Amino acid sequence: xxxxxxxxxxxxxxxxxxxxxxxxxxxxxxxxxxxxxxxxxxxxxxxxxxxxxxxxxxxxxxxxxxxxxxxxxxxxxxxxxxxxxxxxxxxxxxxxxxxxxxxxxxxxxxxxxxxxxxxxxxxxxxxxxxxxxxxxxxxxxxxxxxxxxxxxxxxxxxxxxxxxxxxxxxxxxxxxxxxxxxxxxxxxxxxxxxxxxxxxxxxxxxxxxxxxxxxxxxxxxxxxxxxxxxxxxxxxxxxxxxxxxxxxxxxxxxxxxxxxxxxxxxxxxxxxxxxxxxxxxxxxxxxxxxxxxxxxxxxxxxxxxxxxxxxxxxxxxxxxxxxxxxxxxxxxxxxxxxxxxxxxxxxxxxxxxxxxxxxxxxxxxxxxxxxxxxxxxxxxxxxxxxxxxxxxxxxxxxxxxxxxxxxxx
Amino acid sequence: xxxxxxxxxxxxxxxxxxxxxxxxxxxxxxxxxxxxxxxxxxxxxxxxxxxxxxxxxxxxxxxxxxxxxxxxxxxxxxxxxxxxxxxxxxxxxxxxxxxxxxxxxxxxxxxxxxxxxxxxxxxxxxxxxxxxxxxxxxxxxxxxxxxxxxxxxxxxxxxxxxxxxxxxxxxxxxxxxxxxxxxxxxxxxxxxxxxxxxxxxxxxxxxxxxxxxxxxxxxxxxxxxx
Ligand SMILES: Nc1ncnc2c1ncn2[C@@H]1O[C@H](COP(=O)(O)OP(=O)(O)OP(=O)(O)O)[C@@H](O)[C@H]1O
Ligand SMILES: [Mg+2]
Numbered sequence: 001x002x003x004x005x006x007x008x009x010x011x012x013x014x015x016x017x018x019x020x021x022x023x024x025x026x027x028x029x030x031x032x033x034x035x036x037x038x039x040x041x042x043x044x045x046x047x048x049x050x051x052x053x054x055x056x057x058x059x060x061x062x063x064x065x066x067x068x069x070x071x072x073x074x075x076x077x078x079x080x081x082x083x084x085x086x087x088x089x090x091x092x093x094x095x096x097x098x099x100x101x102x103x104x105x106x107x108x109x110x111x112x113x114x115x116x117x118x119x120x121x122x123x124x125x126x127x128x129x130x131x132x133x134x135x136x137x138x139x140x141x142x143x144x145x146x147x148x149x150x151x152x153x154x155x156x157x158x159x160x161x162x163x164x165x166x167x168x169x170x171x172x173x174x175x176x177x178x179x180x181x182x183x184x185x186x187x188x189x190x191x192x193x194x195x196x197x198x199x200x201x202x203x204x205x206x207x208x209x210x211x212x213x214x215x216x217x218x219x220x221x222x223x224x225x226x227x228x229x230x231x232x233x234x235x236x237x238x239x240x241x242x243x244x245x246x247x248x249x250x251x252x253x254x255x256x257x258x259x260x261x262x263x264x265x266x267x268x269x270x271x272x273x274x275x276x277x278x279x280x281x282x283x284x285x286x287x288x289x290x291x292x293x294x295x296x297x298x299x300x301x302x303x304x305x306x307x308x309x310x311x312x313x314x315x316x317x318x319x320x321x322x323x324x325x326x327x328x329x330x331x332x333x334x335x336x337x338x339x340x341x342x343x344x345x346x347x348x349x350x351x352x353x354x355x356x357x358x359x360x361x362x363x364x365x366x367x368x369x370x371x372x373x374x375x376x377x378x379x380x381x382x383x384x385x386x387x388x389x390x391x392x393x394x395x396x397x398x399x400x401x402x403x404x405x406x407x408x409x
Numbered sequence: 410x411x412x413x414x415x416x417x418x419x420x421x422x423x424x425x426x427x428x429x430x431x432x433x434x435x436x437x438x439x440x441x442x443x444x445x446x447x448x449x450x451x452x453x454x455x456x457x458x459x460x461x462x463x464x465x466x467x468x469x470x471x472x473x474x475x476x477x478x479x480x481x482x483x484x485x486x487x488x489x490x491x492x493x494x495x496x497x498x499x500x501x502x503x504x505x506x507x508x509x510x511x512x513x514x515x516x517x518x519x520x521x522x523x524x525x526x527x528x529x530x531x532x533x534x535x536x537x538x539x540x541x542x543x544x545x546x547x548x549x550x551x552x553x554x555x556x557x558x559x560x561x562x563x564x565x566x567x568x569x570x571x572x573x574x575x576x577x578x579x580x581x582x583x584x585x586x587x588x589x590x591x592x593x594x595x596x597x598x599x600x601x602x603x604x605x606x607x608x609x610x611x612x613x614x615x616x617x618x619x620x621x622x623x624x625x626x627x628x629x630x631x632x633x634x635x
Contacts, residue, residue, distance in 0.1 A: 005519040008512075015507050319503045322464060323564070324492020324520040326485055402464050406503065 005329065006336065013337035016309065017344070024341060027305040030298025031345030031385065032352065034291050035378045039353025041287035042377065045280055046369035047357060052276055055199050061269040062236040063136055064246055066094075068226040070265035072275055083263040085226035088212055090253055091130075094229065097249045100242040103132040103232040106212050110219060112183040114161075114208055116169040124165065125207040126182060128215030128227075136230045137196075142166075144176040144191030151190075152211040159187040163195040164205035182208065185218065239268075295381055298345065299389035306338055306393035317397055318405025331398040338390025339383065346382030350375055410476070411571060411603055412438040412461060417470035419456050419626075430456030432626035433470070438605070440571075443598040445614035446607045448623035454607045455576055457623070461605065462497060462574045463490040475571070492520050496565030498575035502557045504549040510536060510560045511545045517568045535563040539593060555586035562593055572603040579613060591616055 017024045091106035107129045113122045134146045151158045196204040233242040361368030419430035431453050459465040472480045504513045514532040539559040579587030618635040
């Protein structure tokens with residue numbers, strides 16, 4: 001049951017494609033576009049996944065963020081606006097009540113200027129927070145120490161500099177203990193954080209950290225400001241229990257009745273992950289649709305050119321049969337021709353499909369991911385299309401009556 | 410006995426009309442014979458050759474080949490017999506245009522599943538035997554009519570078939586070139602091959618040992634001339 005002349009079929013296929021170069025190229029355009037689309041989107045998403053993974057790794061998924069507003073808005077903004085503010089006081093009361101929480105940390109940010117000697121840095125993120133902030137953010141102290149409880153209670157003018165400011169101030173090794181001015185007010189430097197890098201498009205080194213109560217003392221419109229409370233769980237397995245506990249504690253603190261809705265939001269990383277997953281799922285779906293559509297168009301084109309080729313080469317089929325070609329020999333010959341045609345399209349498509357995300361990655365910071373999976377998928381798709389759409393013309397060729405075929409002009 | 414036809418009948422159906430290609434033909438051909446088939450146009454010469462060469466099947470009657478009844482073979486078997494036992498030579502050469510002479514001659518052996526090196530050796534020596542050693546890598550459109558027909562002959566003999574069937578092999582050639590082709594057939598016969606040659610020309614037919622004349626699908630005469 002051997003299939004004669006597979007090698008010869010490949011040669012015939014390539015030479016007959018060469019003869020009809022323009023027609024073959026037009027035919028495989030659909031395949032090229034289909035495969036390129038699939039590859040481009042698969043590798044875009046692989047790059048996106050990689051970027052997102054990096055971002056999310058910087059923030060713990062065992063942390064709940066209590067705020068006035070949700071991260072993902074589902075209701076009307078004025079409903080959220082009407083909610084009472086979250087205060088530092090609430091953070092203190094939660095810390096007492098919550099059994100599944102390890103740290104409860106309030107946080108609020110403002111923009112301002114920071115000066116040291118003759119250098120002034122504008123537009124610095126001034127973070128008001130408490131001593132445990134550093135555990136939640138996985139930040140590292142490079143020099144000195146982080147803020148203390150006493151400093152918050154006494155509303156002291158203490159500051160921990162982010163790495164960016166330390167750098168901007170000439171990397172002065174003796175800066176701890178010195179005085180800097182935040183929005184014109186004197187603060188004593190108690191520590192410097194190690195470099196933190198970017199996350200979610202936010203530069204995290206251009207920050208200074210001061211006691212939240214100190215910040216609120218001077219904050220503009222301080223009665224209208226709502227703080228965020230970060231609650232870190234004891235373990236990631238108990239995050240669900242922690243969420244329940246936070247909700248009921250908040251309701252007790254707020255004095256909500258059974259029928260009243262929560263007037264606060266509990267935010268967490270997994271919501272963003274879920275949203276990301278559902279967004280990319282849609283992209284995947286669109287990709288499958290576009291890819292499938294162009295492959296369908298390409299496949300019909302392949303079928304068409306193969307049918308034309310079979311008719312044009314009726315006499316050749318007759319000759320081959322007269323020389324002893326069996327049906328399956330003719331069938332494989334034409335299937336191989338369809339395969340070669342589609343593979344040429346597939347290879348061009350794969351190259352184009354990677355070229356686009358590669359160029360984007362060169363032009364922007366977006367990471368480029370070469371996905372072997374994408375290549376495999378592209379190859380499989382084209383092979384499938386070739387066999388599916390090549391089968392009918394090939395079968396038609398194989399069935400030709402040799403007498404009739406030999407007389408064909 | 411190599412070939413034996415018994416009340417061989419071939420009917421073509423054109424709509425409702427029956428057209429007789431062959432009608433009750435009885436015929437025997439021995440191994441090593443050189444037979445010419447003559448007759449007016451439409452008398453059934455090609456039909457007979459197609460039947461003998463396993464390209465077509467009888468409507469009724471029997472075809473015994475090499476002592477075996479081959480009247481109703483499957484597609485697969487027909488292809489097998491075409492490949493192993495027949496060497497066809499056509500009026501219009503029927504070479505594949507995109508292949509070299511060598512590639513064309515190789516074809517029957519490809520379908521036989523012969524290894525590439527063996528195949529190439531056989532194809533080269535077949536081409537050499539028709540005097541085309543220097544034209545092996547030419548494509549058909551780079552060859553003269555006579556050279557093309559010689560390539561076709563090389564292709565017919567490359568697999569050492571039981572019989573060579575030639576359907577008006579000189580029909581598309583001038584007198585002198587036709588002579589050359591017939592000379593090659595003569596020498597193939599001298600080497601022991603069975604040859605059945607369809608022709609319109611009496612002078613060509615006279616090269617054979619025996620002339621069968623057909624008319625309206627029947628054998629009109631069957632004479633031994635040598
Ligand atoms: N496929 C076919 N369908 C219908 N009729 C056919 C077919 N092939 C042959 N015939 C008819 O059968 C008869 C014999 O044809 P055949 O081709 O065998 O004649 P021939 O002797 O080879 O003629 P020529 O010398 O013109 O080649 C003719 O009447 C022809 O029209
Ligand atoms: Mg004829």
